[in-house]
Amino acid sequence: MNFVLAAGGTGGHMIPAHALAAELKARGHGVLLITDARGSRIPGLFDDVPVHILPAGRLTKTPWGMLKAMRSVMAGRREAKTLYRKHRPDAVVGFGGYPAFPALLAASSLRIPTVLHEQNAVLGRVNRLLAGDAAAIATAYERVERLKPGHERKVALVGNPVRSSIVKLGELPFPAFDSFAPLKLLVTGGSQGATVLGEIVPAGLGELSENLRHRLQVVQQCRPDDIERVRDTYRDLGIPAELSTYLRDMDDKLGACHLMIGRAGASTIAELTAAGRPAILVPLPIATDDHQTANARELARAGGARMIPQPQFTPEALARQIEALADDPEALSNAAARALSVGRPHAARDLADLVERIGQGDRPALVGPAIKAATPSIGLAPAGATA
Structure with a gap:
């Protein structure tokens, strides 16, 4: 299978994405990362994974800042759609942060299933904007604030992936x-x-x-x-x-x-x-x-x-x-x-299981936290090919 991971340029977004990439590659899947220039410069991460840098604006409260950001987001969305048409992913996994926004918008517009991973105990802004279109929302905590009641059915508690070391x-x-x-x-x-x-x-x-x-x-x-x-x-x-x-x-x-x-x-x-x-x-x-x-x-x-x-x-x-x-x-x-x-050491494994099921078209029964209180491929294979 082929997966795109989209993550903002800070360690908090990039490290769990890196851990998931390692798990997916170990299972023989193709993995590609979409991030920004900051994320691509973090040392020691994604050394053996193709990295695609997309333009992505940061949404602000000022009208001019919002307009500028949306122009950048739309440019990133167009670029991501071109990428997906050439190398069709089975699913796109977002880890939050504004650089993930256009990649996930593009996936939704092409009817590619998306999975959102929320590392924090409060649902982030980008994930809040995209939760309605997501096939699943993977969380790191049993209780997550800012999660709409209607989205609870999409939630799976997996934890926050960390490196195997x-x-x-x-x-x-x-x-x-x-x-x-x-x-x-x-x-x-x-x-x-x-x-x-x-x-x-x-x-x-x-x-x-x-x-x-x-x-x-x-x-x-x-x-x-x-x-x-x-x-x-x-x-x-x-x-x-x-x-x-x-x-x-x-x-x-x-x-x-x-x-x-x-x-x-x-x-x-x-x-x-x-x-x-x-x-x-x-x-x-x-x-x-x-x-x-x-x-x-x-x-x-x-x-x-x-x-x-x-x-x-x-x-x-x-x-x-x-x-x-x-x-x-x-x-x-x-x-x-x-x-x-209170650790969840198998988070990378559990998240990989979830995105595999979503990529296969499965919609597993999920329990939301609010309800409870061969040689791995280096990149994505072209659409229709086997990774």
């Missing part, structure tokens, strides 16, 4: 930790880093007791403009820290850490729960529809994370939370187990 971490024991062992912290801020973490985390670690501070080992992602300042702060505190603007080996870093401090993006939550790692989460306050706070709730309620709203995210508050976990060696391992308990 992350899933394998959940099958391994949690790193040993006791009253004398080093405390290994991983600090991330999404694909672009976060200045507030670069300001608060080093200061918060400086508030810890001298005994605990001397046991710290820190790996932290920083914005390029912040990295030298953060490095100087850690040096003054005498805390060993490995700093980088982009973490290429996230699976190794996550596997080694005892505690993650970071935002509550969809991919972050999915990786924490698949790997079984406790976290202190600081949701991005300006995230659309406050979806990061919604993302963090399930993990926090399960006891796998502690959530601090950014206005309350101070060095003192962070230090108190770290000490509460580090002072009891069992607290970290218990939190890790609780994080793992």
